[in-house]
Amino acid sequence: MATKQRGRPRSFDRDEALEKALYAFWQHGYEATSVADLTRVLGIGAPSLYAAFGDKKALFDAAVESYTTSDNGTFIDRALAEEPTAVAAFTRILREAAVGYTAPDRPRGCMVLSVGVSATTPEVVTKMRELRAMNLAVMTARVQADVTAGVLPPGTDPEKLASYAGAVLQGMSTQARDGADRELLLRVAEVAAAGFAVSAAGGQVGASGA
Amino acid sequence: MATKQRGRPRSFDRDEALEKALYAFWQHGYEATSVADLTRVLGIGAPSLYAAFGDKKALFDAAVESYTTSDNGTFIDRALAEEPTAVAAFTRILREAAVGYTAPDRPRGCMVLSVGVSATTPEVVTKMRELRAMNLAVMTARVQADVTAGVLPPGTDPEKLASYAGAVLQGMSTQARDGADRELLLRVAEVAAAGFAVSAAGGQVGASGA
């Protein structure tokens, strides 16, 4: 809009501040990240924070908004859209989650889950729960699409498979937070993907072991 | 010890109070359950609470202690001890978790997980994390025992399978909290058990589907 602003210029970058705030919430949770913590992390005073973002919840909302449109926050949707089948997409999602949940430059685990399960403020709990529900919904729809297209057998249960995938992802996030290393999570992802493929294929287990 | 106590008798039952406190912590988390909440739930004043239990953290410890020795808190150990194989034990654990996490007379999900992931008080976080680590350890040991006994093939990865089972359990707990009904969780448990059995058997997938 206005190329030149009139008064004293802002002493910090808004997007950088949002990212720092997001990481703080991600690491410690919504309530446990106090405004005093935020002013320390962002390197600004409380009045500047309130002038720029409104209040604590508005800052949180803005930070989450920036996250859900970033690469980190959309890896599930991208995999579902880009992979040719649901099984391939889930396999990729699980693998990418193992890597992403143990990234050294980010807090461990899934941001939506970490913040969501620790929050007690109703609006925050609801918002995170809805994000999780949305992820489940798009995964369910992807399986359903494969059933409709004949890629998966007619008896397939999309809700079951999506919930299963979601559960594994949530568990992997928890274990990443508990200190599990990337290599272990990748093995877990591999087991989960195998289980997914078997159940999607009809559930029969060909016991070909030793 | 003393059969007769001297002064004014206590107006509440200690074990009942511990159970009520446990349910409050289970439902809302450690920090979010204030001492004022506890006095309301237990029906006693704050000084009585402090005289009987010490402080908030000691009350929490006592409540958790009573839980980890109850039926709810030991279902994993019982299944691992009673079932003939690791696969049978995990199958039972997953099924019982689906039922237990959706019991109508208890808070939803796993107590250790719900409280653990929401807490920020370091001692509480550590304690819950240790309980989770212990569950992972006994599950790992159970798989290892089957490998040693020749029930599972030599190449089996106990840590991988235990972490996978733990991840699914943790995810089921989260989904129970998110409102998933018992029947869906039972289906998820079934998929997970199938995946577990396949990977334990050596990883080969006999594609015998339609």
Add this chain to the structure above:
DNA sequence: CACATTAACTAGCGAGCGCTATAGAATAGT
């Protein structure tokens, strides 16, 4: 009965919370 002992109740402390009134500093327009 009087007394010691133990528990419960009222009231309130210090600390941290989210948030803001007020005053000062830094810019653009005239």
Add this chain to the structure above:
DNA sequence: ACTATTCTATAGCGCTCGCTAGTTAATGTG
């Protein structure tokens, strides 16, 4: 230079937190 506008810094508000001093109530014991 002067004003208007916008951001920043100090200080502190009301509230809830975990916790406790001081007092009153209910029991067993002599």
